[in-house]
Amino acid sequence: MFTVAVIGCGRIARNAHFPALTKLDGVRIKYACDLVREKAEAIKKDFEGIENVITDYRVALADPEVDAVWVLTPNYVHYTVTMDALRAGKHVFCEKPITVSYALSCEMAKEAEKQGKMLNIGVCNRYHKSVEIIHDKIANGDFGKIYHVHISFRSFRSIPGLGGAFTTKEQSGGGVLIDWGVHFLDLALYALGGAKLRNVTCDAYSEMAKDMKSYRYKDMWAEDTADIENGTNDVDDFVTGYVRTDKASISFTGAWAQNIDIGEMYIDFLGDKGGARLKYGGHFTEWSAETLEGVTEDYEIPNMYLCEDRAFIESVKTGVKDKNNIENILESAKLLDTLYRSSDEKREISFE
Numbered sequence: 001m002f003t004v005a006v007i008g009c010g011r012i013a014r015n016a017h018f019p020a021l022t023k024l025d026g027v028r029i030k031y032a033c034d035l036v037r038e039k040a041e042a043i044k045k046d047f048e049g050i051e052n053v054i055t056d057y058r059v060a061l062a063d064p065e066v067d068a069v070w071v072l073t074p075n076y077v078h079y080t081v082t083m084d085a086l087r088a089g090k091h092v093f094c095e096k097p098i099t100v101s102y103a104l105s106c107e108m109a110k111e112a113e114k115q116g117k118m119l120n121i122g123v124c125n126r127y128h129k130s131v132e133i134i135h136d137k138i139a140n141g142d143f144g145k146i147y148h149v150h151i152s153f154r155s156f157r158s159i160p161g162l163g164g165a166f167t168t169k170e171q172s173g174g175g176v177l178i179d180w181g182v183h184f185l186d187l188a189l190y191a192l193g194g195a196k197l198r199n200v201t202c203d204a205y206s207e208m209a210k211d212m213k214s215y216r217y218k219d220m221w222a223e224d225t226a227d228i229e230n231g232t233n234d235v236d237d238f239v240t241g242y243v244r245t246d247k248a249s250i251s252f253t254g255a256w257a258q259n260i261d262i263g264e265m266y267i268d269f270l271g272d273k274g275g276a277r278l279k280y281g282g283h284f285t286e287w288s289a290e291t292l293e294g295v296t297e298d299y300e301i302p303n304m305y306l307c308e309d310r311a312f313i314e315s316v317k318t319g320v321k322d323k324n325n326i327e328n329i330l331e332s333a334k335l336l337d338t339l340y341r342s343s344d345e346k347r348e349i350s351f352e
């Protein structure tokens, strides 16, 4: 049996990882842990096979039966829990983003190496079927030379949990760029075949809820964490930037909130022999320069959370680092950090 503890029983735990872990053969969930006992109790009631509810994660770390822990807490908690778990000799699956800064992300990678433990990060799109296909098509040269990637992740007035952890930079590391952008930009660097950064420029804005009490919205996801009366909103709700890599250039625009009620969630890969538009989370359409036709293939999209959890367990068992190992995600963490720095300092930042 592969024995695990899940730390943090919020949305991603309930919607993604408990459904995945309870489906995987040979996985024993010994602990569900949350600071708020009722949340962990509710998980134990709703999912089969969870043995214990705890509120102090150190109980699970002290248990020699526990092989690995899932860290599914808010971003700023990732660092402490992951470092404690690695030092206690546990393998760790930690949700994205790695943590609130690149410097701390590097420390986490170093600690995993020092302890000889696997540390994977939940950039789940690397396990999305469409991303895997596009990655392989690019590697095979199906689109010719990919010269540019254009990304849009924009939504209408949907800042999450206004005033709470999501909009408090100290706790989240940033707004829409780190929360949504991490998926899109990591996916682009990965699909390009592990692109290395050359230079970046970025502008991040916080315009829509400067006065939190008068902010109007259609959708506030994570509303249970909001604190509009007394909380903080010091993160970006709109971001745009340009990235040069050794493989292709990347332009992007992202909005948690904007005054245009047209949602856009896509990534365009532009090659000299063909191109593809990936509908985020779905299928992609590709165009060939020869046929001038657009084709959208139909294929089954397996659950990416199940795939990433299974792959993590497999990598612990085999000792072979997986594509979601922290070592392979640090470039994306560096990118996010540098984009924020570029915006703060209002200049382009070069790595060369």
Ligand SMILES: NC(=O)c1ccc[n+]([C@@H]2O[C@H](COP(=O)([O-])OP(=O)(O)OC[C@H]3O[C@@H](n4cnc5c(N)ncnc54)[C@H](O)[C@@H]3O)[C@@H](O)[C@H]2O)c1
Pocket: 007, 008, 009, 010, 011, 012, 013, 033, 034, 035, 036, 039, 055, 057, 072, 073, 074, 075, 077, 095, 096, 097, 122, 123, 124, 179, 222, 225
């Ligand atoms: N991969 C994805 O697509 C995806 C989607 C959503 C969220 N996430 C990430 O997952 C993480 C959690 O997000 P969420 O939306 O589930 O948040 P959430 O607020 O719903 O849940 C977090 C839970 O962690 C608990 N917690 C905080 N500190 C703790 C501690 N020290 N010990 C035990 N429990 C603690 C909180 O009480 C809360 O129940 C974030 O890092 C987020 O970026 C990833």
